[in-house]
Amino acid sequence: MKNSLSESAQQLLDIAKQAGAHSADVLMVDGTSVSIDVREGELEHAERAEGVDIGLRVIQGDRQASVSISDLSKNAMEQMAERCIAMANEAPRDPYCGLATSQEFAADWNAEQLELFDASPAPTAEYLKEMAARAEASALSIKGVSKAQGASSSLSDMSIHLATSNGFSGGYRRTSHSISCVAISGEGLNMERDWCGESHSHYGAVPTPEEIGCLAGERAVARAGAVRPPTGFFPVLFDERVSSSLIGHLVAAINGASIVRGSSWLKNYLGEQILPSNLSLFEDPSRKSMAGSKPFDAEGLLAKPRHVIKNGILEGWTLDLSTAKQLDMKSTANASRGVGSAPSPSSGNLQLSEGNETKEDLIAKMGTGLIVTSMIGSTINPNTGDYSRGASGFWVENGHIVGPVNECTIAGNLLEMLKRIIPANDARKNLSRVVPSLLIDGLTIAGK
Numbered sequence: 500m501k502n503s504l505s506e507s508a509q510q511l512l513d514i515a516k517q518a519g520a521h522s523a524d525v526l527m528v529d530g531t532s533v534s535i536d537v538r539e540g541e542l543e544h545a546e547r548a549e550g551v552d553i554g555l556r557v558i559q560g561d562r563q564a565s566v567s568i569s570d571l572s573k574n575a576m577e578q579m580a581e582r583c584i585a586m587a588n589e590a591p592r593d594p595y596c597g598l599a600t601s602q603e604f605a606a607d608w609n610a611e612q613l614e615l616f617d618a619s620p621a622p623t624a625e626y627l628k629e630m631a632a633r634a635e636a637s638a639l640s641i642k643g644v645s646k647a648q649g650a651s652s653s654l655s656d657m658s659i660h661l662a663t664s665n666g667f668s669g670g671y672r673r674t675s676h677s678i679s680c681v682a683i684s685g686e687g688l689n690m691e692r693d694w695c696g697e698s699h700s701h702y703g704a705v706p707t708p709e710e711i712g713c714l715a716g717e718r719a720v721a722r723a724g725a726v727r728p729p730t731g732f733f734p735v736l737f738d739e740r741v742s743s744s745l746i747g748h749l750v751a752a753i754n755g756a757s758i759v760r761g762s763s764w765l766k767n768y769l770g771e772q773i774l775p776s777n778l779s780l781f782e783d784p785s786r787k788s789m790a791g792s793k794p795f796d797a798e799g800l801l802a803k804p805r806h807v808i809k810n811g812i813l814e815g816w817t818l819d820l821s822t823a824k825q826l827d828m829k830s831t832a833n834a835s836r837g838v839g840s841a842p843s844p845s846s847g848n849l850q851l852s853e854g855n856e857t858k859e860d861l862i863a864k865m866g867t868g869l870i871v872t873s874m875i876g877s878t879i880n881p882n883t884g885d886y887s888r889g890a891s892g893f894w895v896e897n898g899h900i901v902g903p904v905n906e907c908t909i910a911g912n913l914l915e916m917l918k919r920i921i922p923a924n925d926a927r928k929n930l931s932r933v934v935p936s937l938l939i940d941g942l943t944i945a946g947k
Contacts, residue, residue, distance in 0.1 A: 504658060508668065509668070512525055512663075514573070515580040518577070520557045520558075520584055521558060523555060523664045530550075531548070532653065534546045535652050536650070540632055540636070543649060552567060553570075554567045554838030554840075556583075559584070562590040566582055566586065567838040597820065603800055605667075606801070608794035613787055615700055615792060617701040622652075622702060627652040631651055634679075634715075636712065637680075637711070637716065638680050638712035641720060644719055647683065650681070651696075656672070659671055663799060671793070680696065682694065682716040685723050691719060691903070693872075699788065700790070701788055721893075727906045727907055727946040727947040731943075731944060732943055733867060735868055736937070738872045738936050739936045745913075748879060752764055753765055753816050755826065756822055756844055759822050774808055775920065777852065779806060781804065782850075785803075789848050790848075791846075791931040798834040819843060850926075850932075851922065853923070861936065862895055864938070865898070866897065867897065868895050869895070869907070869909070870895060875888070891907070907944055909944055911942040919940055919941075923936040
């Protein structure tokens with residue numbers, strides 16, 4: 500009979516110990532994924548992957564190494580352990596590597612309360628194909644859509660188990676289902692593209708393919724006839740579709756790995772105000788049915804809600820055990836890892852405070868400026884926070900949208916930008932990162 504993930508993990512730990520490992524941990528991922536792409540109503544690509552990936556990390560004093568395989572046989576595990584131990588013995592010294600102590604491990608969690616797994620029958624490949632085809636057909640039904648670049652539907656079902664040589668053992672299961680569609684308006688050099696897509700842990704929570712396709716088509720048509728905006732210093736409204744990217748740059752700057760390297764424009768701002776005083780940024784790994792939810796992190800620490808920023812003040816860094824030791828702090832239980840790598844800090848579910856005004860209110864307030872709905876490229880100076888990105892969206896004059904724009908660049912400094920953001924009240928609560936549209940009173944726009 501096939502061993503459970505917990506039994507296989509313990510077997511590998513025993514093998515590693517017998518081979519001479521001082522301490523070790525094992526991450527096992529058993530998953531199935533199916534992806535279907537449709538173009539012009541016909542199947543374009545179908546992919547299915549399933550199997551178990553096993554990651555072993557061995558710690559020999561102040562040295563560590565990681566190895567991954569996808570073979571659960573005893574012989575493969577023995578060879579894996581021998582290789583990993585040999586690699587660890589020759590690895591560079593790292594005085595901050597190590598496992599969590601038994602006192603630090605999560606002792607009480609309930610993965611079922613997080614509702615990460617959909618127990619209903621999984622959609623079949625034929626069903627996924629039908630969903631993608633319906634999304635594409637819906638996009639093509641929108642007047643002004645010249646073609647669809649394609650539509651996709653996918654699902655995944657993944658079981659995760661973490662075990663350590665000093666006593667931690669725990670796992671959970673998560674599912675995901677997504678539908679997306681890309682639509683094009685115009686012809687030749689005047690083509691404009693836009694898309695829509697959503698992913699949820701429960702199959703029934705995903706919008707209908709008709710809703711996905713229709714919105715993709717409407718967005719593409721709205722972009723028809725786009726021109727370059729004027730060059731100058733104007734207000735910029737980051738639409739809810741892209742506003743989380745600004746918070747993403749902030750999150751990257753407070754990642755413990757960046758702080759330890761000294762390559763962060765926020766390295767000297769702990770305890771300082773970096774957002775308006777009426778705004779807070781909250782991380783909550785206990786939100787139900789969210790992609791960023793988890794009962795414990797990749798080092799076995801209990802995942803807990805925390806304020807990253809409270810009333811505009813930066814409360815703390817995002818830390819795993821290693822970065823916490825280097826900074827003489829405590830881990831925030833934000834360790835993340837793949838089967839073939841050591842843990843590193845990573846953020847999950849984030850929620851930024853909303854404002855009292857609608858996006859339409861902010862558009863009226865901005866007068867003349869740019870609404871950004873799509874971004875490409877990224878030039879971010881990690882040390883200074885200087886910011887420059889390609890953008891497209893809609894131009895606003897006298898508080899009213901006058902037409903679509905593209906091929907422009909927006910630039911500023913992230914620290915100054917974040918201090919001036921004005922949030923709308925349109926954040927989507929069903930996303931892992933809940934961030935509303937954000938208005939910044941002035942950025943440099945390079946257009947025509």
